[in-house]
Amino acid sequence: MLQSQSKQKVTIKGNKDGLTVHLDDRCAFEELIEELQEKMTEEGLPTGEGPEIHVNVDVGYRYIPPEDEHAVIQTIEQHGRIHVANVHSQVISKYEAEEQKKETEIAKVARIVRSGQVVHTKGDLLLLGDVNPGGTVEATGSIYVMGTLQGMARAGIEGRGDAYVAAGVMNPAQIMINESVYIAADENVEENGQSTNDVQESPCYAYINGKDIQFDKMRGFSTR
Amino acid sequence: MVGEAIVITSGKGGVGKTTTTANIGTALALQGKHVCLLDTDIGLRNLDVIMGLENRIIYDLVDAAEGRCKPQQAIVKDKRFDCLHLLPAAQTTDKSAVTPEQMKSLVQELRPHYDYLLIDCPAGIEQGYKNAVAGADQAIVVTTPDNSAVRDADRIIGLLEQEDLAAPKLIVNRVPIVRSDYEDALDVDDVVSTLAIDLLGMVVNDENVLKAAQQGEPIAMNPSTKPGLAYRNIARRILGESVPLMSLEEKEGFMNKLKRMFGVGKTS
Ligand SMILES: Nc1ncnc2c1ncn2[C@@H]1O[C@H](COP(=O)(O)OP(=O)(O)OP(=O)(O)O)[C@@H](O)[C@H]1O
Ligand SMILES: [Mg+2]
Numbered sequence: 001m002l003q004s005q006s007k008q009k010v011t012i013k014g015n016k017d018g019l020t021v022h023l024d025d026r027c028a029f030e031e032l033i034e035e036l037q038e039k040m041t042e043e044g045l046p047t048g049e050g051p052e053i054h055v056n057v058d059v060g061y062r063y064i065p066p067e068d069e070h071a072v073i074q075t076i077e078q079h080g081r082i083h084v085a086n087v088h089s090q091v092i093s094k095y096e097a098e099e100q101k102k103e104t105e106i107a108k109v110a111r112i113v114r115s116g117q118v119v120h121t122k123g124d125l126l127l128l129g130d131v132n133p134g135g136t137v138e139a140t141g142s143i144y145v146m147g148t149l150q151g152m153a154r155a156g157i158e159g160r161g162d163a164y165v166a167a168g169v170m171n172p173a174q175i176m177i178n179e180s181v182y183i184a185a186d187e188n189v190e191e192n193g194q195s196t197n198d199v200q201e202s203p204c205y206a207y208i209n210g211k212d213i214q215f216d217k218m219r220g221f222s223t224r
Numbered sequence: 225m226v227g228e229a230i231v232i233t234s235g236k237g238g239v240g241k242t243t244t245t246a247n248i249g250t251a252l253a254l255q256g257k258h259v260c261l262l263d264t265d266i267g268l269r270n271l272d273v274i275m276g277l278e279n280r281i282i283y284d285l286v287d288a289a290e291g292r293c294k295p296q297q298a299i300v301k302d303k304r305f306d307c308l309h310l311l312p313a314a315q316t317t318d319k320s321a322v323t324p325e326q327m328k329s330l331v332q333e334l335r336p337h338y339d340y341l342l343i344d345c346p347a348g349i350e351q352g353y354k355n356a357v358a359g360a361d362q363a364i365v366v367t368t369p370d371n372s373a374v375r376d377a378d379r380i381i382g383l384l385e386q387e388d389l390a391a392p393k394l395i396v397n398r399v400p401i402v403r404s405d406y407e408d409a410l411d412v413d414d415v416v417s418t419l420a421i422d423l424l425g426m427v428v429n430d431e432n433v434l435k436a437a438q439q440g441e442p443i444a445m446n447p448s449t450k451p452g453l454a455y456r457n458i459a460r461r462i463l464g465e466s467v468p469l470m471s472l473e474e475k476e477g478f479m480n481k482l483k484r485m486f487g488v489g490k491t492s
């Protein structure tokens with residue numbers, strides 16, 4: 001097969017971040033894999049024992065769906081000592097873009113979250129209402145309850161430990177931030193089920209401190 | 225007439241749905257309104273007992289829903305009021321004997337003959353609840369002032385919001401007036417603020433309610449009792465009159481008296 005040698009589709013550059021494999025973003029994906037395959041099986045590449053070499057892959061302005069990304073990684077990693085640290089693309093799909101946008105947005109919900117109901121949002125949740133006992137609010141970001149929080153609040157549910165839960169009146173049954181959990185103490189629940197926990201009547205927020213969830217009064221923005 | 229169908233529901237059992245249905249029905253009849261009480265608590269009927277009509281039942285709601293008889297044939301007339309009727313529940317079958325569609329068409333068929341159709345809902349959120357709600361235009365949620373009843377009421381309100389109904393109204397039943405009853409009870413104001421729906425009325429806890437029920441004569445017949453008056457006021461509010469929440473004020477008066485006794489007067 002005649003192949004144009006004028007421009008290489010796969011180039012490797014080193015910089016302060018280590019080795020980066022640049023993949024041409026104009027040619028067909030099959031051609032890329034083909035050339036990558038050649039390069040990886042070329043003689044002269046270091047073989048044998050030794051430390052793992054981490055490389056980054058830059059695909060430029062090529063949209064790389066998960067299966068293609070997988071193919072690139074597989075082709076490179078067939079060389080036992082090379083490990084792909086990350087695959088970077090300048091392009092993401094519309095869906096991914098929307099998801100990312102949601103992640104940084106504040107979802108405003110005006111209602112009472114009643115017993116048995118669950119409100120789930122991407123990004124931050126601003127609830128204009130109460131969370132009643134038995135109700136649940138969940139967000140990948142932080143949660144702001146403008147009314148009374150008596151049910152469950154789960155913030156940072158996809159791993160954001162910097163998320164927090166704020167409420168006008170803080171009397172939650174349970175708060176979960178990332179993997180830290182606060183549960184209203186049982187001994188503070190009277191026979192009639194009425195909680196006698198320290199109800200924070202003034203606006204208050206909960207955040208992760210170490211591994212535990214800590215509550216603090218909102219005293220303006222200087223504290224954190 | 226285009227009767228308004230009101231379902232009386234609660235989630236939790238035993239909080240006073242049947243008592244409320246019987247008494248609001250009686251109080252509306254006292255005002256000359258044409259009322260039909262529908263007992264949808266199939267298998268556990270007792271609205272007929274509270275009304276003192278159990279011996280007069282020939283057909284029941286399931287017979288009517290399944291077309292074994294005309295709805296009018298299944299209806300039992302009240303002893304005291306010509307304008308008050310009861311469609312009793314079946315005692316022998318269970319709640320799955322009727323479908324929401326059947327209930328809807330049954331209500332539709334009865335509607336022209338009454339001012340109000342009061343549907344007594346069974347406890348729970350399953351089939352029986354779905355049947356009871358199917359034909360209704362409005363809902364009254366009954367709760368007692370304790371956490372578990374309020375939580376179930378909250379759940380029911382959440383479910384009612386998904387139906388094509390007007391915003392539900394609240395009745396807080398069995399509100400304690402005796403001081404020793406106070407300890408465990410929630411404050412009515414707290415109940416109302418948690419549930420965040422309009423308060424239609426509150427009924428005090430009074431053993432005369434049970435006594436009246438056992439005699440087959442709803443307490444609403446007796447306006448010299450607090451619950452009797454409360455039910456009459458609730459009926460007037462349903463009719464659109466603005467009747468102040470008397471018992472609430474009385475209770476507040478009582479609380480204030482207590483506070484004054486202990487010297488915690490209002491600071492304003
Ligand atoms: N205001 C009241 N004061 C005292 N007792 C009451 C009051 N209201 C209801 N009761 C009593 O509570 C009991 C339960 O009432 P009722 O049968 O009306 O409840 P329900 O909600 O219909 O129950 P179920 O869920 O089983 O249908 C009855 O014995 C009744 O007499
Ligand atoms: Mg009942």
